[in-house]
Amino acid sequence: MDKSTDKLGVEIYNDLKKDYSGVERIDMENETVFRIYADDDTLWKIFEDMMNEFKSIEFDAGTSETHFLRVII
Numbered sequence: 001m002d003k004s005t006d007k008l009g010v011e012i013y014n015d016l017k018k019d020y021s022g023v024e025r026i027d028m029e030n031e032t033v034f035r036i037y038a039d040d041d042t043l044w045k046i047f048e049d050m051m052n053e054f055k056s057i058e059f060d061a062g063t064s065e066t067h068f069l070r071v072i073i
Helices: 003-020 040-050
Strands: 023-028 034-036 055-060 067-072
Touching: 003 023, 003 034, 034 040, 040 055, 040 067
Parallel strands: none
Antiparallel strands: 023 034, 034 067, 055 067
C-alpha cells in the first residue's frame, strides 16, 4: 500500500474512533475499499448510522470468524 492509502486509513480510523470507541482497527484494501474491525455492537451501530453514506457497506467475517464491515467509498 502507498503512503496516501496509509494516511487515509489513519484518518478514517481517527474519525470513527471519535464517535465509536469500540473501533479496533481499519484495514485499507485500496483507496476506495476498507474494513472496519470492532465488536459486534459497534459494527452494527456504524452500519445503521452510515448505511446510506457509502456506495456499499456490508458485514463480513474473516477465516477466524473475526467480524468486520467492508466499506466501498
